[in-house]
Amino acid sequence: MVKGRLYGYLVIGSMSLMLAGIVTSSINCATNQQKSTSLSEDDKRIQEEAKAVQEERDAQDSRMEEEDRGRSARIEEESREEARRMEEETTRKADEERAMVQEEESRLQEEAHMAQAERDAIDQRIMEEEAEQEESRAAGVEHTVERGENLWRISSYGETYDNPFMWPLIYKENVDQINDPDLIYPGQVLNIDKDFSGSDSEYAIRHAKTRGPWSLNDGADRYWE
Numbered sequence: 001m002v003k004g005r006l007y008g009y010l011v012i013g014s015m016s017l018m019l020a021g022i023v024t025s026s027i028n029c030a031t032n033q034q035k036s037t038s039l040s041e042d043d044k045r046i047q048e049e050a051k052a053v054q055e056e057r058d059a060q061d062s063r064m065e066e067e068d069r070g071r072s073a074r075i076e077e078e079s080r081e082e083a084r085r086m087e088e089e090t091t092r093k094a095d096e097e098r099a100m101v102q103e104e105e106s107r108l109q110e111e112a113h114m115a116q117a118e119r120d121a122i123d124q125r126i127m128e129e130e131a132e133q134e135e136s137r138a139a140g141v142e143h144t145v146e147r148g149e150n151l152w153r154i155s156s157y158g159e160t161y162d163n164p165f166m167w168p169l170i171y172k173e174n175v176d177q178i179n180d181p182d183l184i185y186p187g188q189v190l191n192i193d194k195d196f197s198g199s200d201s202e203y204a205i206r207h208a209k210t211r212g213p214w215s216l217n218d219g220a221d222r223y224w225e
Helices: 002-139 151-156 164-173 198-210 216-224
Strands: 141-144 189-192
Touching (some): 151 164, 164 189, 164 198
Antiparallel strands (some): 141 189
16 A cells, blocks of 8 residues: 555656646746747848848938039039130130221221321322422513612522522522622512523522632623623
8 A cells, every 4th residue: 555655656757747848848948948039030130230230320311412412413514614715715815905906907097097197198298399499480470679689688598499509590580680799779570590400500509608809890701701
């Protein structure tokens, strides 16, 4: 009977041990499963966080690339604008210089035309004066003697010879009415010869400066020799 009880105790003890083992194993399995589930959730969370970080990094890289492209586009546009501005400035300066050169050329041409016109006018006046002098020389002029005049003074007038030493020309031209070249009378009309040669002028001046004694009896031919 005692053996029977012992055997019963052993069976109960064995069953208790087995049951405890089963419970322990179940608990361990549940714990491991819980731990496995927890690890899976952590991994998933970590992966999601890593993915979020990567997405943020990718977004940041994209923004930086976009900013770089925008910056490059602005720099390129500014460079093109600066090139256009410089080209326009160069063109403007070239146009201004060209206009200044054209204006200067026009001014010089105008001055040249004016100078040529002035030269032409001077040449025309000279030709007219020479023509008048030639006409006057060919036609001769007359001079009416006034009180106080003599051949020296008459010869010094601008309308005659403008040289007092040329008075012998007046005497030679009017020898028919002048007996004494030192003695003329108011009212006498004297011919002024304008058509004389250079040798006549030289001889008259030399004679006026070096004439010797002369008298009425010598006559005009003697006086002029």
